[in-house]
Amino acid sequence: MTSNTSLPATDPLKAVVFDWAGTLLDFGSCAPMGAFVRLFERYGVKLGIDQARGPMGMAKWDHIHALGQLPEVAAQWLARHGQPFSDADVDHLYEVFTPMNAAVVADFAEAIPGAPLMLAALRARGLKIGSTTGYNRPIMQVLTPLAQAQGLVADNLVCAGDLAEGRPSPLMMYRCFADLGVWPAHSVVKVDDTGVGLQEGLNAGTWAVGVSVSGNAMGLSLAEWQSLGVAEQARRREKAASQLSEAGAHYVIDSVAELLPVIDDIQARLSRGERP
Numbered sequence: 720m721t722s723n724t725s726l727p728a729t730d731p732l733k734a735v736v737f738d739w740a741g742t743l744l745d746f747g748s749c750a751p752m753g754a755f756v757r758l759f760e761r762y763g764v765k766l767g768i769d770q771a772r773g774p775m776g777m778a779k780w781d782h783i784h785a786l787g788q789l790p791e792v793a794a795q796w797l798a799r800h801g802q803p804f805s806d807a808d809v810d811h812l813y814e815v816f817t818p819m820n821a822a823v824v825a826d827f828a829e830a831i832p833g834a835p836l837m838l839a840a841l842r843a844r845g846l847k848i849g850s851t852t853g854y855n856r857p858i859m860q861v862l863t864p865l866a867q868a869q870g871l872v873a874d875n876l877v878c879a880g881d882l883a884e885g886r887p888s889p890l891m892m893y894r895c896f897a898d899l900g901v902w903p904a905h906s907v908v909k910v911d912d913t914g915v916g917l918q919e920g921l922n923a924g925t926w927a928v929g930v931s932v933s934g935n936a937m938g939l940s941l942a943e944w945q946s947l948g949v950a951e952q953a954r955r956r957e958k959a960a961s962q963l964s965e966a967g968a969h970y971v972i973d974s975v976a977e978l979l980p981v982i983d984d985i986q987a988r989l990s991r992g993e994r995p
Contacts, residue, residue, distance in 0.1 A: 833976025
């Protein structure tokens, strides 16, 4: 017996799924970094900026847990509190972190240059716009209206904590597929500034595009980035791009403003029968 349904020989792109901080807004992904540093300071533990950025992109509970496992952090916690850093400690710090982060996201909510225009251009091509984030719902309730006022409007939103597992599992991407009504996976592109965010897409079977300059891999505000000389920009860009490539990105661009040529190339590859 033969089936009357089959996939077309060539699947067009159907959707692009974006991360938020460092990808669509908050150039440099500065809001969560500062909140993590202040969180651990409150409990007598000194945390470096690079340490705070290390697990960026994970759900925030997982991020706090990962920070607590760093040898330097674990040793400070033990010395200060007289017992090892535990899951109960993570639970407590997470409850403190959420309002702390929510209080500062509004200060870092400016759209990344070119992002609103890019979303409009993708929609003009008939593509749906999905989104996932390492932020939880309470934080995104603060951030979403600020984003929408700048033209950053997604067709769905999947937050850390919505599902049983967050990044790098593919579960949030699977929710995007269902919300947006898109399949197969290779007709979707994931755009993210973190390794675990890219792996979220890769594990779901999508194309993965890393943004190197605007995000956590670079870790500079727009003003800080623009203040660098050309040679220093090139050096730092190469380092950030290498991190994202090593995480599995099929493409690495400076920011979402450069996405359209990548979309064209992916569509051409799909037309030739290539898959992620």
